[in-house]
Amino acid sequence: MSLKIVVLAKQVPDTRNVGKDAMTAEGTVNRAALPAIFNPEDMNALEQALRLKEQNPGSTVGILTMGPPRAAEVIRQGLYRGADTGWLLTDRLFAGADTLATSYALATAIKKIGDVDVIIGGRQAIDGDTAQVGPQVAQKLGLSQVTYAEEIMKCENNRLTIRRHIDGGVETVETPMPVVVTVNGSAAPCRPCNAKLVMKYKRATAPLERTTDMPYANLYEERPYLTLTQWSVADVNGDPQQCGLSGSPTKVKAVKNIVFQAKESKTLTGSDTDIEDLITELLNEKIIG
Amino acid sequence: MANYYSDHPEFDFYLNHPEMKRIVELKERNFADKDTYDDAPVDFEDAIENYRRVLDITGDIAANIIEPNSEDVDLEGPHLIDGRMHYASKTYENLEATRKAGLWGISMPRRYGGLNMPITPYSMASEIVSAADAGFQNIWSLQDCIETLYEFGDEEQRKKYIPRVCAGETMSMDLTEPDAGSDLQRVMLKATYSEEDKCWYLNGVKRFITNGDSDIHLVLARSEEGTHDGRGLSMFIYDKRDGGVTVRHIEHKLGIHGSPTCELVYKNAKAELCGSTRMGLIKYVMALMNGARLGIAAQSVGVSQAAYNEGLAYAKDRKQFDTAIINFPAVYDMLARMKAKLDAGRSILYQTARYVDIYKALDDIARERKLTPEERQEQKKYTRLADAFTPLAKGMNSEYANQNAYDAIQIHGGSGFIMEYKSQRLYRDARIFSIYEGTTQLQVVAAIRYITNGTYLGIIKEMLEREVSDSMTDLKARTETLVAKYEEAVNIVKNDADQCKQDFLARRLYEMTADIIMSLLIIEDATRAPELFEKSANVFVRHAEEEVNGHYGFIKNFKTEDLEHYKA
Numbered sequence: 001m002s003l004k005i006v007v008l009a010k011q012v013p014d015t016r017n018v019g020k021d022a023m024t025a026e027g028t029v030n031r032a033a034l035p036a037i038f039n040p041e042d043m044n045a046l047e048q049a050l051r052l053k054e055q056n057p058g059s060t061v062g063i064l065t066m067g068p069p070r071a072a073e074v075i076r077q078g079l080y081r082g083a084d085t086g087w088l089l090t091d092r093l094f095a096g097a098d099t100l101a102t103s104y105a106l107a108t109a110i111k112k113i114g115d116v117d118v119i120i121g122g123r124q125a126i127d128g129d130t131a132q133v134g135p136q137v138a139q140k141l142g143l144s145q146v147t148y149a150e151e152i153m154k155c156e157n158n159r160l161t162i163r164r165h166i167d168g169g170v171e172t173v174e175t176p177m178p179v180v181v182t183v184n185g186s187a188a189p190c191r192p193c194n195a196k197l198v199m200k201y202k203r204a205t206a207p208l209e210r211t212t213d214m215p216y217a218n219l220y221e222e223r224p225y226l227t228l229t230q231w232s233v234a235d236v237n238g239d240p241q242q243c244g245l246s247g248s249p250t251k252v253k254a255v256k257n258i259v260f261q262a263k264e265s266k267t268l269t270g271s272d273t274d275i276e277d278l279i280t281e282l283l284n285e286k287i288i289g
Numbered sequence: 290m291a292n293y294y295s296d297h298p299e300f301d302f303y304l305n306h307p308e309m310k311r312i313v314e315l316k317e318r319n320f321a322d323k324d325t326y327d328d329a330p331v332d333f334e335d336a337i338e339n340y341r342r343v344l345d346i347t348g349d350i351a352a353n354i355i356e357p358n359s360e361d362v363d364l365e366g367p368h369l370i371d372g373r374m375h376y377a378s379k380t381y382e383n384l385e386a387t388r389k390a391g392l393w394g395i396s397m398p399r400r401y402g403g404l405n406m407p408i409t410p411y412s413m414a415s416e417i418v419s420a421a422d423a424g425f426q427n428i429w430s431l432q433d434c435i436e437t438l439y440e441f442g443d444e445e446q447r448k449k450y451i452p453r454v455c456a457g458e459t460m461s462m463d464l465t466e467p468d469a470g471s472d473l474q475r476v477m478l479k480a481t482y483s484e485e486d487k488c489w490y491l492n493g494v495k496r497f498i499t500n501g502d503s504d505i506h507l508v509l510a511r512s513e514e515g516t517h518d519g520r521g522l523s524m525f526i527y528d529k530r531d532g533g534v535t536v537r538h539i540e541h542k543l544g545i546h547g548s549p550t551c552e553l554v555y556k557n558a559k560a561e562l563c564g565s566t567r568m569g570l571i572k573y574v575m576a577l578m579n580g581a582r583l584g585i586a587a588q589s590v591g592v593s594q595a596a597y598n599e600g601l602a603y604a605k606d607r608k609q610f611d612t613a614i615i616n617f618p619a620v621y622d623m624l625a626r627m628k629a630k631l632d633a634g635r636s637i638l639y640q641t642a643r644y645v646d647i648y649k650a651l652d653d654i655a656r657e658r659k660l661t662p663e664e665r666q667e668q669k670k671y672t673r674l675a676d677a678f679t680p681l682a683k684g685m686n687s688e689y690a691n692q693n694a695y696d697a698i699q700i701h702g703g704s705g706f707i708m709e710y711k712s713q714r715l716y717r718d719a720r721i722f723s724i725y726e727g728t729t730q731l732q733v734v735a736a737i738r739y740i741t742n743g744t745y746l747g748i749i750k751e752m753l754e755r756e757v758s759d760s761m762t763d764l765k766a767r768t769e770t771l772v773a774k775y776e777e778a779v780n781i782v783k784n785d786a787d788q789c790k791q792d793f794l795a796r797r798l799y800e801m802t803a804d805i806i807m808s809l810l811i812i813e814d815a816t817r818a819p820e821l822f823e824k825s826a827n828v829f830v831r832h833a834e835e836e837v838n839g840h841y842g843f844i845k846n847f848k849t850e851d852l853e854h855y856k857a
Contacts, residue, residue: 195391198342199328
């Protein structure tokens with residue numbers, strides 16, 4: 001069967017290799033010092049979406065992202081790997097959103113897209129690490145959700161079979177569609193960009209990204225696929241009160257620097273009792289599980 | 290994240306070479322594809338941007354997939370199971386990544402599914418893949434066999450095979466046999482035409498076939514019964530889907546373990562004739578070999594770069610006598626010479642690739658329409674330059690890759706001899722470069738006529754006419770001094786009646802030629818980009834002085850009777 005698949009993807013600062021200037025004096029993320037990347041687990045989700053598309057001829061994959069105009073790069077990265085389309089939610093009214101306002105905005109956009117079979121995103125983003133957005137989107141749309149997915153194994157009779165990564169093993173579940181799936185980082189890595197697709201879409205931009213002196217402006221008229229869809233709060237019939245800062249009950253009270261320091265040391269022999277004691281201690285401390 | 294393309298500004302430097310304009314113009318035929326294909330460039334800058342993007346993808350895959358897999362691939366190697374070759378498991382990951390990325394059929398026209406890229410950026414991709422894993426570069430870069438099929442096959446064959454290669458099917462060129470290595474005229478694999486089935490059948494054995502269990506083979510076989518020389522040989526296409534060829538043995542090699550070297554048995558294997566009979570060796574295999582030699586030159590530069598990287602990193606990291614060893618003259622001397630050979634070698638590689646691009650694009654245009662007299666002249670000139678430069682680029686770079694891999698180990702000291710370090714793999718992998726696709730000794734044979742007929746001297750003099758920056762004036766003057774000695778040495782050898790002596794001294798003339806041309810090339814590069822090449826230009830010209838003066842003295846003092854001292 002042909003599926004309409006929407007990938008939820010976020011542009012995030014690359015927090016994997018942070019230097020000293022990663023935080024501002026006020027304790028917020030210094031976005032200028034960190035390169036903006038496609039959130040890694042959203043990449044894993046994109047790969048699952050593209051595989052699902054390949055296994056179900058006629059399916060389409062679209063990238064839905066919210067952010068400033070430059071977040072359109074996430075859509076381009078999706079197109080380079082085989083996505084068919086994308087939507088950029090961009091509006092000052094969306095800015096400052098916590099997970100609640102984000103999931104509201106995404107859910108509203110998904111309603112506007114309409115008839116979506118599979119909504120798939122990463123488990124969590126590396127800047128917030130909340131893992132809340134996927135489940136909240138499912139809740140708002142009244143859909144089933146499968147979290148910690150590692151592989152979509154099959155799609156039959158309007159149901160998906162999915163392998164989940166759980167503590168100490170894996171679990172296989174079946175779900176009806178439409179469904180929201182969040183993908184774990186242990187899933188297959190995403191495929192590389194495709195040369196022809198990069199050549200085709202390299203100048204694809206959202207209107208708000210464009211400047212008047214941009215070269216090749218004439219191409220935008222000749223080639224409609226070079227114009228990415230960009231939606232404001234009004235475009236998705238959103239309630240401004242539920243978007244951005246006004247829709248975000250989360251308040252940051254304080255940000256603290258935490259430095260891990262070893263305070264004590266223990267010397268263990270290689271004896272079985274010592275090893276057993278260590279294991280028990282680590283289990284009790286919930287360091288291993 | 291590491292990227293073997295964007296980490297090295299040299300690639301962009303060569304992509305921006307002034308000759309690229311002409312190459313793109315010819316290759317893109319006035320950008321005629323832009324209205325038919327979404328991925329076709331609209332102008333010159335757009336084309337260069339496309340090449341950069343493709344190299345960026347290649348550099349990413351090379352650094353983050355192929356290189357991390359290379360050690361496992363080297364340790365596992367391919368397997369022979371029931372007459373079929375199975376790659377090392379991670380080779381399949383590499384293949385999958387390059388296929389998903391669409392890095393197959395790179396130089397083929399868009400109408401067959403290719404990227405229509407010139408040989409120059411393709412060679413860059415090849416260098417990048419080789420820097421990650423030279424063995425995998427073999428499997429991947431054998432895609433350029435499709436050039437030969439495109440040039441000499443008929444339209445039906447093009448339509449049948451080119452899209453398959455663009456989708457990632459692999460190729461091999463089945464030339465060597467147990468008794469026909471360097472001397473391919475001895476090929477015995479038999480091709481018989483069946484009037485009944487209206488097709489050819491192949492019978493016999495091929496040996497040392499790189500990627501020998503590929504999907505599509507180009508096979509050199511004897512179609513003319515009773516003949517014994519090259520004129521009885523034709524080229525055939527064997528499609529693995531038709532069956533009839535099994536793998537009897539996979540060689541255990543010193544290096545490039547990921548690249549399977551197969552012995553093949555042909556038993557009534559159905560095949561298609563490519564081009565005309567009797568032209569197999571004389572024309573088609575020569576074309577195939579020239580392409581393959583450029584491929585090995587790129588492979589060699591990739592390994593030279595990897596060896597330099599390993600040596601440099603270790604020398605910076607390793608401390609002895611309370612200081613990093615890179616601070617010792619004996620160590621930075623080695624590193625500087627490695628870098629100079631790498632830079633000068635890369636310069637001649639891309640100069641050769643540009644020559645090949647111009648003549649090949651003109652050849653291709655000639656298939657569509659009659660060339661103008663100016664174009665014909667241009668085609669002739671660049672064909673000759675490509676033929677002359679290919680043996681220099683292949684021979685010198687393959688020797689440099691070996692020298693750099695040797696020095697990389699030397700810098701590592703005892704650790705370099707330990708299998709856990711990458712340098713040992715580079716050293717083993719490089720060893721074949723100066724052997725296959727024509728040994729260095731055969732590159733000398735291919736080059737010698739251009740030495741004696743003055744082709745090289747002509748281009749050297751043309752290069753001496755060009756302006757260089759102030760800081761390069763002295764190096765240019767010093768190189769000019771070498772040219773005078775070179776001319777004298779060439780004349781001494783040319784005017785000698787003794788053929789043995791001529792052959793004996795040929796290698797020295799060859800090296801003098803290459804040293805001078807590479808000096809002039811790196812001087813030009815340093816004129817345009819001093820920040821990248823000034824040091825290497827200084828080091829390389831000094832190296833050339835050492836070599837050329839040494840060879841000059843040797844040749845000048847050499848007498849025919851001295852040959853006796855060398856004979857076993």
